[in-house]
Amino acid sequence: MNDIKEITDALIKFRNERDWEQFHNPKDLSLGISIEAGELLEQFLWKDSPNANTEKVKEELADVLAYAFLLAEKYDFDVKKIVLEKIRKNSEKYPVDKAKGTAKKYNEL
Amino acid sequence: MNDIKEITDALIKFRNERDWEQFHNPKDLSLGISIEAGELLEQFLWKDSPNANTEKVKEELADVLAYAFLLAEKYDFDVKKIVLEKIRKNSEKYPVDKAKGTAKKYNEL
Amino acid sequence: MNDIKEITDALIKFRNERDWEQFHNPKDLSLGISIEAGELLEQFLWKDSPNANTEKVKEELADVLAYAFLLAEKYDFDVKKIVLEKIRKNSEKYPVDKAKGTAKKYNEL
Amino acid sequence: MNDIKEITDALIKFRNERDWEQFHNPKDLSLGISIEAGELLEQFLWKDSPNANTEKVKEELADVLAYAFLLAEKYDFDVKKIVLEKIRKNSEKYPVDKAKGTAKKYNEL
Numbered sequence: 001m002n003d004i005k006e007i008t009d010a011l012i013k014f015r016n017e018r019d020w021e022q023f024h025n026p027k028d029l030s031l032g033i034s035i036e037a038g039e040l041l042e043q044f045l046w047k048d049s050p051n052a053n054t055e056k057v058k059e060e061l062a063d064v065l066a067y068a069f070l071l072a073e074k075y076d077f078d079v080k081k082i083v084l085e086k087i088r089k090n091s092e093k094y095p096v097d098k099a100k101g102t103a104k105k106y107n108e109l
Numbered sequence: 110m111n112d113i114k115e116i117t118d119a120l121i122k123f124r125n126e127r128d129w130e131q132f133h134n135p136k137d138l139s140l141g142i143s144i145e146a147g148e149l150l151e152q153f154l155w156k157d158s159p160n161a162n163t164e165k166v167k168e169e170l171a172d173v174l175a176y177a178f179l180l181a182e183k184y185d186f187d188v189k190k191i192v193l194e195k196i197r198k199n200s201e202k203y204p205v206d207k208a209k210g211t212a213k214k215y216n217e218l
Numbered sequence: 219m220n221d222i223k224e225i226t227d228a229l230i231k232f233r234n235e236r237d238w239e240q241f242h243n244p245k246d247l248s249l250g251i252s253i254e255a256g257e258l259l260e261q262f263l264w265k266d267s268p269n270a271n272t273e274k275v276k277e278e279l280a281d282v283l284a285y286a287f288l289l290a291e292k293y294d295f296d297v298k299k300i301v302l303e304k305i306r307k308n309s310e311k312y313p314v315d316k317a318k319g320t321a322k323k324y325n326e327l
Numbered sequence: 328m329n330d331i332k333e334i335t336d337a338l339i340k341f342r343n344e345r346d347w348e349q350f351h352n353p354k355d356l357s358l359g360i361s362i363e364a365g366e367l368l369e370q371f372l373w374k375d376s377p378n379a380n381t382e383k384v385k386e387e388l389a390d391v392l393a394y395a396f397l398l399a400e401k402y403d404f405d406v407k408k409i410v411l412e413k414i415r416k417n418s419e420k421y422p423v424d425k426a427k428g429t430a431k432k433y434n435e436l
Contacts, residue, residue, distance in 0.1 A: 002112045003189045014196050018203060019210040023264040026161060027153040030146075031263050033173060034361050037139075037146040038256020044136040045249050046241040046430035052135060058186055061177060062195035064142060065188060068174050077167055079174060080112045086171035087123050094127060101128040103373035132373040140372050143252050147365020154358050155321035155350040212264035220330045221407045232414050236421060237428040244379060245371040248364075251391060255357075255364040262354040270353060276404055279395060280413035282360060283406060286392050295385055297392060298330045304389035305341050312345060319346040 036063035145172035254281035363390035
């Protein structure tokens with residue numbers, strides 16, 4: 001069994017044992033991702049990257065990933081497929097010869 | 110090769126071809142996650158879940174996941190391990206007998 | 219003295235008494251806004267608007283506003299002027315005859 | 328008339344001309360704040376504060392403020408009162424003698 005399937009199964013088991021599927025609609029799962037992304041961001045507030053607490057970053061990132069996997073499952077998205085597809089699209093928006101070494105957005109290249 | 114390793118390798122290849130590693134410090138990757146989480150959230154603004162555009166949700170969720178995998182790689186976190194560990198911790202914060210069927214936060218159970 | 223000036227003065231006084239201006243660069247103040255916006259959002263997670271806790275909404279909204287006023291002050295923006303200017307711009311993007319009664323984004327009108 | 332009342336009146340007028348009150352429930356207004364906070368944050372992605380585009384920061388901050396004022400209005404909160412009250416509470420959480428010159432969170436002081 002692949003990793004993402006294994007993680008998703010564990011998340012679904014945790015959710016179902018608590019009868020939480022009733023709350024997990026896509027809109028609220030997206031709120032969950034944003035909220036946890038904010039808690040992750042808080043680990044870097046007023047400081048540079050090296051001063052963030054690695055353990056806390058780990059926990060908040062895990063929360064972001066958990067809701068992201070649950071949202072993917074809700075839509076029956078294949079996580080590997082949608083990320084690889086996005087990379088392919090971004091390869092067109094950010095061609096190597098124009099994007100190399102610059103942090104500009106594609107519409108400013 | 111497992112899925113997450115395969116996705117991460119593709120992200121790193123895309124990044125390195127563009128010489129973008131110089132920009133990808135943990136703080137800015139966390140900004141990236143929050144920004145993309147906001148774009149995901151926008152798909153649900155002023156509407157209920159069923160009225161969101163599935164294609165757009167897919168693309169924005171892929172962006173959230175891409176930055177999340179890149180941040181995990183930056184810290185050398187094992188995605189499967191950190192999410193399963195978080196589920197274990199949450200199992201203690203949300204014991205089934207107290208948390209079943211309620212959306213309350215652990216400190217209100 | 220107008221309200222916004224009075225609020226901003228109180229925020230600056232609070233900040234300076236703690237010698238916090240050194241941390242309050244525009245980037246980190248923007249992180250602050252996003253983080254507090256996430257805490258505000260959390261008040262609505264898994265629930266409809268009427269079930270949110272008004273006291274907590276009040277506190278989190280106050281935090282968002284505090285950082286927003288501090289960021290405006292940092293750039294010497296006139297809050298009234300920039301919001302009224304944005305309304306004027308949005309009036310062009312969302313002309314009444316096209317936008318009335320629909321939640322569509324301007325590029326879909 | 329004070330500034331905040333004047334801004335809020337202009338926002339309500341803009342909203343009502345478009346018959347948008349039906350969409351502006353507190354939960355979705357909070358989504359709006361988070362989404363715009365993400366767009367503000369994007370102005371600082373991969374860069375330090377001085378390299379952000381001031382005009383764009385101004386526009387995104389105006390959007391955050393607009394939704395924040397609309398949410399305050401929805402709850403009939405007095406913006407000045409709730410921010411001053413929050414400063415008072417924070418003065419207790421962050422006493423000058425402990426908080427001076429440090430960016431630590433109150434629970435770590």
